[in-house]
Amino acid sequence: MSTPLDSIATVLEETGDYRVLRRLAPLEPLAVPPDEPTFIGLVVDTETTGTDFGRDEVIELGILKFEYGASGRIYRILDSFNQLHQPSRPIPPEITRLTGITDAEVAGRRIDDAAVAALARDAAVVIAHNASFDRQMCEGRWPVFADRNWACSCHQVPWRDEGHEGLKLGYLLIDHGYFHHGHRAIDDCHALLRLLSLPLRASGRLALACLLETARRPTVRLWAQGSPIETKDLLKARRYRWSGRRRCWYVDLDEERIEIERSFLSEQVFRRPLLDLPSDRITARDRFSARTNPEA
The missing domain is CATH 3.30.420.10 (Ribonuclease H-like superfamily/Ribonuclease H)
Structure with a gap:
């Protein structure tokens, strides 16, 4: 953009009544x-x-x-x-x-x-x-x-x-x-x-x-395997997603949140102590790949 046009754009922006978009270079x-x-x-x-x-x-x-x-x-x-x-x-x-x-x-x-x-x-x-x-x-x-x-x-x-x-x-x-x-x-x-x-x-x-x-930062995919069907809305509200391939709800979490999430599942979804739930550790090498796509 030429200097005169730059000056005009600046004047318009300084009024507070206009926003000027510049072509990306x-x-x-x-x-x-x-x-x-x-x-x-x-x-x-x-x-x-x-x-x-x-x-x-x-x-x-x-x-x-x-x-x-x-x-x-x-x-x-x-x-x-x-x-x-x-x-x-x-x-x-x-x-x-x-x-x-x-x-x-x-x-x-x-x-x-x-x-x-x-x-x-x-x-x-x-x-x-x-x-x-x-x-x-x-x-x-x-x-x-x-x-x-x-x-x-x-x-x-x-x-x-x-x-x-x-x-x-x-x-x-x-x-x-x-x-x-x-x-x-x-x-x-x-x-x-x-x-x-x-x-x-x-x-x-x-x-x-x-x-x-x-x-x-690695993440963990936690699978709510065997969750009662009546808890699906509760899981959806907590941003769990459904895997049609595995017929199971799952959520992706930062590693430091895994124990908090296990406690939630134990107390509000399964209503019993959880000895073990399947989980996958995911890094940038696998994240977004077909290898970690739950529908693939």
Whole structure:
């Protein structure tokens, strides 16, 4: 944006009657070299023919490879990757309306699997804004993603505690005064990386630092195996979810809450001492994977 237009935008904002959105620009490298240990991260986004992991296919893959520090500072973008792929069946009209990707655009295109594997091989973490979706779409096609650590910028950053109402990438960018061309893979990657480089509204912590701290923390999936059917509303109110595959209610918890939850189940659900309930320890290596999907 030119200096005169910047000045106009500033004048409008200072009145308190206007909010101005600025077009998001790709993240610029930091002017100073790293003064801390650094690591390699990936921001990944997929566009797909639908949401059925067994049937639908990736039609566009976007990846930004970046260098970040132990503090959560993002130093520079190392590589950018964006390719289209022709699926085995026509792209549904609703997907074309959402993404703008047409059958003609993907005709004869194929994502370079070897290039994807090379990009991901040295990544300490892979980040997506809906990792439970993107990870399962990616690891079925590119095995390199199956043994990476994953983090979800949508659900592993406390956006609402930081003063945001919506969790969608576009909403979060608007709250920070930006807009971007969404629903294309590489554009969403640039938007997400920029968002992660910014300080959070309330705490002032870097968004990436907060995300990494949460992602590194193991969680426990506790199964309320054999719970009485009449307690289902009680379990739902406590944010338990139903696994159709295991025919059982479950909840994901931080490790320090496991004994509190066992006490709740013993006193209010089973109404008897519990000698043992099944539980699974989940880390970033498995979280959001098909391996830990209770419906898979």
